[in-house]
Amino acid sequence: MVEPIFDYQFRLILIGDSTVGKSSLLKYFTDGKFSEMCDPTVGVDFYARLVGVKPGVRVKLQLWDTAGQERFRSITRSYYRNSVGALLIYDITKRRSFEHLEDWLEEAKIHIEPHKAVYMVVGHKADRDQERAVSTKEGKNFAEFHGLRFIETSAVSGQNVEEAFQLITKDIYQMLEKGLLKIEDDWDGIKTGYAQPKETFTLEEGEPHEAGCC
Amino acid sequence: MSASDDDFQFENVEEDDLVAVTKKQSSTEDVERDMKAVSLQDAHPPSPAKSPAEIRDQLAKEEVGQEVTEEKKQSVLQKLQDADQSAASGGWGWKGLGNVGSNLLSTATSSVSTLTHSFGEGFDKFVETVEYSLGAEDPEEFAKREYADVPKSKEGVVTDQVAPASKEEPIATVDSVDESDEGWFGGWGMKGINTVVQGTTSAVKKTGSLGKNLVTGGLGVLETIGKKTYNVLAEGDHGLKSTIQGSRQKSSLSQMLREAKEKAKQQSQQDEEYEETRKAHFGAQFDDFQGLVQLEALEMLSNQCEGRVQSVLATFDPEVLEVLKKELVSIKDVFELKDLDEDDEDEDRDHEFDRLMNEYIGQVGLTVTAERIINVQEKMRKWIMENSQELEEGTHRPPKEIHEFAIQFLAQITACSIEMFHKIGQLLLTEKNAPLTSYKNKANGLACATRVLCTEVGIVATKFSQRLNAAAAVTEESDFVNALITNVYLEATNSSTYIQDGFQLLLPVLQQSAIEAHSAK
Numbered sequence: 001m002v003e004p005i006f007d008y009q010f011r012l013i014l015i016g017d018s019t020v021g022k023s024s025l026l027k028y029f030t031d032g033k034f035s036e037m038c039d040p041t042v043g044v045d046f047y048a049r050l051v052g053v054k055p056g057v058r059v060k061l062q063l064w065d066t067a068g069q070e071r072f073r074s075i076t077r078s079y080y081r082n083s084v085g086a087l088l089i090y091d092i093t094k095r096r097s098f099e100h101l102e103d104w105l106e107e108a109k110i111h112i113e114p115h116k117a118v119y120m121v122v123g124h125k126a127d128r129d130q131e132r133a134v135s136t137k138e139g140k141n142f143a144e145f146h147g148l149r150f151i152e153t154s155a156v157s158g159q160n161v162e163e164a165f166q167l168i169t170k171d172i173y174q175m176l177e178k179g180l181l182k183i184e185d186d187w188d189g190i191k192t193g194y195a196q197p198k199e200t201f202t203l204e205e206g207e208p209h210e211a212g213c214c
Numbered sequence: 215m216s217a218s219d220d221d222f223q224f225e226n227v228e229e230d231d232l233v234a235v236t237k238k239q240s241s242t243e244d245v246e247r248d249m250k251a252v253s254l255q256d257a258h259p260p261s262p263a264k265s266p267a268e269i270r271d272q273l274a275k276e277e278v279g280q281e282v283t284e285e286k287k288q289s290v291l292q293k294l295q296d297a298d299q300s301a302a303s304g305g306w307g308w309k310g311l312g313n314v315g316s317n318l319l320s321t322a323t324s325s326v327s328t329l330t331h332s333f334g335e336g337f338d339k340f341v342e343t344v345e346y347s348l349g350a351e352d353p354e355e356f357a358k359r360e361y362a363d364v365p366k367s368k369e370g371v372v373t374d375q376v377a378p379a380s381k382e383e384p385i386a387t388v389d390s391v392d393e394s395d396e397g398w399f400g401g402w403g404m405k406g407i408n409t410v411v412q413g414t415t416s417a418v419k420k421t422g423s424l425g426k427n428l429v430t431g432g433l434g435v436l437e438t439i440g441k442k443t444y445n446v447l448a449e450g451d452h453g454l455k456s457t458i459q460g461s462r463q464k465s466s467l468s469q470m471l472r473e474a475k476e477k478a479k480q481q482s483q484q485d486e487e488y489e490e491t492r493k494a495h496f497g498a499q500f501d502d503f504q505g506l507v508q509l510e511a512l513e514m515l516s517n518q519c520e521g522r523v524q525s526v527l528a529t530f531d532p533e534v535l536e537v538l539k540k541e542l543v544s545i546k547d548v549f550e551l552k553d554l555d556e557d558d559e560d561e562d563r564d565h566e567f568d569r570l571m572n573e574y575i576g577q578v579g580l581t582v583t584a585e586r587i588i589n590v591q592e593k594m595r596k597w598i599m600e601n602s603q604e605l606e607e608g609t610h611r612p613p614k615e616i617h618e619f620a621i622q623f624l625a626q627i628t629a630c631s632i633e634m635f636h637k638i639g640q641l642l643l644t645e646k647n648a649p650l651t652s653y654k655n656k657a658n659g660l661a662c663a664t665r666v667l668c669t670e671v672g673i674v675a676t677k678f679s680q681r682l683n684a685a686a687a688v689t690e691e692s693d694f695v696n697a698l699i700t701n702v703y704l705e706a707t708n709s710s711t712y713i714q715d716g717f718q719l720l721l722p723v724l725q726q727s728a729i730e731a732h733s734a735k
Contacts, residue, residue, distance in 0.1 A: 005485065005488060042581075042582070042637045042640060042641060043636070043637060043640030043641070044511060044640070046504040046507045046508065046511075047504075048502075048504065048507075062507060071644040072640065072644060074643070075515065075640050075643060075644070078514060078515075078518060079511070079514075188510075
């Protein structure tokens, strides 16, 4: 079997109203370019990319791009639980998409167990500043009120796209290091790559000193 | 089994040294013959000496695997103390053991005879006691079993153990035995593999300060047991091996730096090789095309529907249920895919692939199309055409490249199929107002599409094999190419299985949709 070359896999989910640009954001992040063509997402689509969180530690981000359309809501809901991070996306030119953030956050919190995920608020389409309907300050306030990170991005200019994913990945990694998040058998939010030594192995290493004693 | 003259030779140890060290020891070749005489000359012989054969007989009678009693331990300590004193005068040519002979039997036998020789009478008791208290098996029995069970062990286990030592200085051999005492025995003990090994660890600890070398060196047999245990453990745990090896290496800074450099070089090389391997690995490619996660999500969807179907059916009115059940059973029948295996891989259907796929997927009546699959398939057909043209023109691609493309194609078409099934599943659940009777038709469309896909995968595998064979004729690497062909067929089977699994996962989704359509009325 070919082993993956990442140390961890984090599953992130992107949620937010239809047409706020979730798929475009992900396409820019994974392909490095903006793609004009964009059919509405059916159910869920998937993207993946490797990210370095510190020298020698590679994380594979498995990105779940959910459909914003209401009719898929019952299906996408079931994907929340197995995510370790959720990006709440709104369109800075569409006030409604910002107003709906509260609902999205609430829905995510219902389906993700407490302290099991890192959330981040993303104001998207930042290149269209002239059409702006939500000020940066408003977005920031909303995020601060809920104790979340905030960033404004654009898939056209590429502004902050890399940074957004870097930030959330590092946050998750730090929580993992501190033991605030754990790898669990029946939860797919975080998985180890096979390059990572198995935990049982460290146990075996530590024991010889005790075992010989009689 | 006797310790014949050829069987053990102290190759690296001069005879003079041996005599000087052990004082009374004559050449090892004479050990057996002179045994009695030597032991009579010995400083403290309370009773007549036993020959090695007698000792072995006695050892054979000992029961294996008994626990060490407190009295036994006491007497072991006592005897070891005596032994230590008598050996204190010199280093005692024990280190020579590392070089002894080329097989286990001679090692075991020479252990016993050398010991007897050195300590004369008093020692046979010691050997017995130690071996008994350690619960060791009779060396001969053990060795016989070794040879019977593992024909390779002569080259493998035994020479592995002896060969490295003989390359080093005798002193180095003693060092490595010392270190291995901590690493090896410690390592086995905590594993708790069996009482033999545990007994060893505890006894070694007890006797550690008195005659560590004596015990570790003298019980080559146990070392072999341990080595075997270790090998079994290490098979599933490469980390253990490197840890132990790491603890045995004491190197200078420059050496460490050299090794670090080497390691970095290896790492980058490995990364490259890894990338290379991934390109021709079905599983890795399937994952890269997001097939795995699509399948996973489809599975989640399927499981949810399955649960809902069961609970909903339990609450339904029996009369309503009757109608519904008939529909659900007819859908289920379609999912049997009875005639899948009978499909002949008819090449004439080539040009029909896109027509058939469009027709069958259209039958499902959703906005999902087979466009992506058709694109992938077209790309593949084009590649094959180009490849055969190239071959006619005299140029050819290396078999490795053909194989790589074949695997990538299989992975991609599989991933696309799963994605399509997943999309269909999600759309089925959001669909409104479809008549109950339409679901059997949808199921039929899906079943036919699955059949076309599996047939296509089969045809493709054959085509790629033909290309590989053609390439092999030019390059003359038939063995290598045959392996590649086998792999293409294997992965084609995998691909087919994934596609059928994906299809089967849609059954509960279709049933759930049918129930919802029915109850909506």
